[in-house]
Amino acid sequence: MGMYLLKTTAFAAGLALMAGSVAQADEGATLVINEELTIATTAKAPAHLENIDEITSGWIYRTKETQALQMDDFDNPAFVFVDIALDLWNEVDGTEGKSCASCHTDGPEEFAGLTATMPRIDKDGNLETLTEVVNRERVEKMGAKPWKYSKTNMASMTALIGLQSRGMPVNVAIDGAAAPFWERGKELYYTRVGQLDISCSNCHEDNYGVMIRADHLSQGQINGFPTYRLKNAKMNTTHGRFKGCMKNIRAVPYKEGGEEFKAIELYLASRGNGLTVETPSVRN
Amino acid sequence: MKIIIATAVATVLGATVAMAGATKPQDVAFEDGAVAVSVSGTAGDAAVGREVFANRRLGNCLACHVNSDMPELSFHGEVGPPLDGAADRWSEAELRGLVANSKQTFEDTIMPGFYIDTGYFRPLDDFAGIPILNAQQVEDVVAYLLTLKE
DSSP states (O other): OOOOOOTTTTHHHHHHTTTTTTOOOOOOOOOTTTTTEOOOOOOOTTTTTSSSSSOGGGGGGBBBHHHHTTTTTTTTTTTHHHHHHHHHHHHHTTTTTTTTHHHHHTTTGTTTTGGOSEEOOOSSSOOHHHHHHHHIIIIIIIIOOOTTSSHHHHHHHHHHHTTTTTTTTTOOOOOOGGGHHHHHHHHHHHHOOOOTTTHHHHHHTTTTSSTTTTEOOOOOOOOOOOOOTTTTTEEEEEEHHHHHHHTTTOOOOOOSSHHHHHHHHHHHHHTTTTBBBSSSSEEO | HHHHHHHHHHHHHEEEEEEEEOOOOOOOBBBBBBSSSOEEEEEEEEHHHHHHHTTTTTGGGGGTTOTOTTTSSOOOOSSSOTTTHHHHHSSSHHHHHHHGGGGTTSOSSSSSSSSSSOOSSSOOGGOOOOOOOHHHHHHHHHHHHOOOOO
């Protein structure tokens, strides 16, 4: 398995060396947002997971300071982008002279629960992500140009829609027509890539909870996406994050919006079945 | 000053000599995970090896290993075991094998093979067909690891 979970000895040694550094995550902290919404940051692993008993949100591995930013919407920088999305929601665009609001008259609240089930199989049997749904709406219903997969307007809109599911359990379907896509995602998750020859699982399954240089490894869950990162001060999409992880191991990333990343997204979402949607989350 | 110049010259010379006598990654002979002879054909320089060990673009060994010999650097990783006393646990040949391709010792390890140039998929263009460390850097790191005694 290549596991070397030095959770006791090395962790203590590491802490000794890093005293006073940013490494002080509070893995036992409870996430309560706006003093009213309690988020389950740990859950029993879904049955399909063979090597993990408990699934955990990436939030618990972050420093106290980063954790705090997600506990109040006034402090959470992602809400700047949620506001941008509300403006876009009302903005007329395209040949039909319509905005999202023209048809979705009850507001984005209509989409409560949607993100918790994405990605999903569309009516033609293809795997579709929320990003693709938004672009389909823009193109087909508004006669507008599609947005780029990971651009700020798109990431903001999917954050606004995701927020409507905040507090709900992740519950993506992996059976039936979704099964082949899920299998593909699983295969990619366990495949080593890049000059460093490392798989997603090597870091996020075999070694979560330990430090990899200055970073505290999480399970690589996506229940908080899109996520605001302090590192680049913007909303980051799942595919953007996958890309970053692949580049770090010197691998050519798959295409954003491409079959591979969509399959990985489905597989990762399913590894979080039972966790709570945290969108929009804050990470370092 | 003199010492510094001497080291620099030695490094440059080392690199030149390395080119001539180096063993190509695919020709490195492993025996039970160990590699008996220098892959560069020359001895390693422990001082240079220490730099290679810490450098994020080269060994980046610190990403995964605690090393008490480097208290001046923060953020020692914990993915692998601490390397304190590595030279007490492993022979020179074993350490060379571990650096060149640790999968020969620990099948399925997350630790990258630092002297392999094939067998990995989708490498970024800049890194395709080349090992992470060159032959002399491998020897330098091995020389450095040999100083880690308790």
